[in-house]
Amino acid sequence: MHDYTMPFGPQHPSLKEPINLALELDGNYITGVKMRFGYVHRGVEKIFEGKDVQKVLYVAERVCGICSYAHSSACTRAMEGILGLEAPTRVKLLRTIVAELERLHSHILWAGFGLHEIGFQSMFMLFWRERERVLDILEAITGGRVHHNYNKLGSVRYDLPKGCEELMRKNIAELEENLPGLIKEFEKNSVVLARFKKVGKISRKDAITYGLVGPMARGSGVKSDIRKIDPYEAYDDIRFNEILEEGGDAYARAKVRLTELGESISIIKQCMSLLPPKPAEKWKWPPIKTGEGFGRVEAPRGEDFHYYEIEDNIVTRGKIRTPTLANIMILEKMLIGAEIGDTPVIVASFDPCIGCMERTMVIDKGKKNWFTESEFRRKFCD
Amino acid sequence: MNFGEEAILNLFRKPFTDKYPFGKKKVLDRFRGWIVYHPKKCIGCKLCEKNCPIGAVKFHKKGKIDFDMGLCMLCGQCGDVCPTQAITYSTEFENAKPKKKFTAKTG
Ligand code: SF4
Ligand code: SF4
Numbered sequence: 001m002h003d004y005t006m007p008f009g010p011q012h013p014s015l016k017e018p019i020n021l022a023l024e025l026d027g028n029y030i031t032g033v034k035m036r037f038g039y040v041h042r043g044v045e046k047i048f049e050g051k052d053v054q055k056v057l058y059v060a061e062r063v064c065g066i067c068s069y070a071h072s073s074a075c076t077r078a079m080e081g082i083l084g085l086e087a088p089t090r091v092k093l094l095r096t097i098v099a100e101l102e103r104l105h106s107h108i109l110w111a112g113f114g115l116h117e118i119g120f121q122s123m124f125m126l127f128w129r130e131r132e133r134v135l136d137i138l139e140a141i142t143g144g145r146v147h148h149n150y151n152k153l154g155s156v157r158y159d160l161p162k163g164c165e166e167l168m169r170k171n172i173a174e175l176e177e178n179l180p181g182l183i184k185e186f187e188k189n190s191v192v193l194a195r196f197k198k199v200g201k202i203s204r205k206d207a208i209t210y211g212l213v214g215p216m217a218r219g220s221g222v223k224s225d226i227r228k229i230d231p232y233e234a235y236d237d238i239r240f241n242e243i244l245e246e247g248g249d250a251y252a253r254a255k256v257r258l259t260e261l262g263e264s265i266s267i268i269k270q271c272m273s274l275l276p277p278k279p280a281e282k283w284k285w286p287p288i289k290t291g292e293g294f295g296r297v298e299a300p301r302g303e304d305f306h307y308y309e310i311e312d313n314i315v316t317r318g319k320i321r322t323p324t325l326a327n328i329m330i331l332e333k334m335l336i337g338a339e340i341g342d343t344p345v346i347v348a349s350f351d352p353c354i355g356c357m358e359r360t361m362v363i364d365k366g367k368k369n370w371f372t373e374s375e376f377r378r379k380f381c382d
Numbered sequence: 383m384n385f386g387e388e389a390i391l392n393l394f395r396k397p398f399t400d401k402y403p404f405g406k407k408k409v410l411d412r413f414r415g416w417i418v419y420h421p422k423k424c425i426g427c428k429l430c431e432k433n434c435p436i437g438a439v440k441f442h443k444k445g446k447i448d449f450d451m452g453l454c455m456l457c458g459q460c461g462d463v464c465p466t467q468a469i470t471y472s473t474e475f476e477n478a479k480p481k482k483k484f485t486a487k488t489g
Pocket of ligand 1: 433436437438449458459461
């Protein structure tokens, strides 16, 4: 038996986005990992600079292609904080509905993706069939299936269209009918159990030390739901549970996500019953101010954090911390000691969003390919 | 859910997916597709150019505006700010075209 290093990615059937892991192997077991990122870095924070606040709202949404609305709401929260705007109740409820619909679609997408990883194609298709119903509602409300562009500062672009509430009721009833069966099958299927149980364990202590967020932390029993910790939009007025699991393995994280589906459906139904009858007013131009502020929201993958500095409504500095960026550092620890065949499942159990995560890039120049903070500032910031 | 049952039931169900190139999916009313520009309604206020987040709009003169549809991300801002609704969005979603056709439709 030889020791050797095996590249995993950037192009790999189990990776939807490019990362490169150099896996050092001892037989079938991983003894060391070198992670390499930077394939999809787009410099979004630089693009923000010099743009008007409302424009940044649209560009921020393009950070991610799955949890796009989460970025938009984090940006809205930050900007509204700076500008001193407060959205009316109906607008808050509408935003909550869209955010929860997005959580539904993202978690269902993950379920399909995780099952595809272990070769369970039929259930992958069945999950994604349900996802289509969610996307239809999103398209009806916002006009976009992926990028919604729904938020305006202090308002939303438009109210619910005619006939939308019937469509929502119909599709949500269908989801409520079909999802529990699928989730039950997921929980007891022997293939799923064999591949997900006891794989990629994270202890509660590690989850806290590494500062994990979202379902990654909640799968290890750490409370991390921003909707509970720091309520925003309409989450204050709505009853829902924070889902915690104790297992800490890929299966526990899957269970957190799947149980959250039911919670999201219940939140949407509560929001719909709370909607005040008077339609939301048309959006207005925001006031002009200078200041800095941050906004954080619970994206489907965890806490999404946006920071902005604005000068007369022109953004001079933006900074984003996406959930995957907070989570990714534990990947190395999880992989060491695991079997090589479990790598796709471990990576998938992150629900990784690499495009979101690429926040900085180090350019290899000659021999030196690292910077200290002061060098970095001198080179790129001043 | 029972997979055997589901498989047999699926034999008698209609396909869930669309028969795409042969039967087009009907998109909903609010869908933002390829931009349509109405030169007759335009009053030349330039708001669309000022408000495009990524500079996809180029204003030449009243009634003549270039939209770079290769750059446009269909955010809907130009249509929102236009005071005379001279910019609307069609429901056309098949947007892969040769580069020289990357201009807005005129309506
Ligand atoms: S839709 Fe948005 S990106 Fe496209 S031209 Fe209009 S403002 Fe610019
Ligand atoms: S915003 Fe409307 S009216 Fe003004 S220049 Fe653009 S298209 Fe013409």
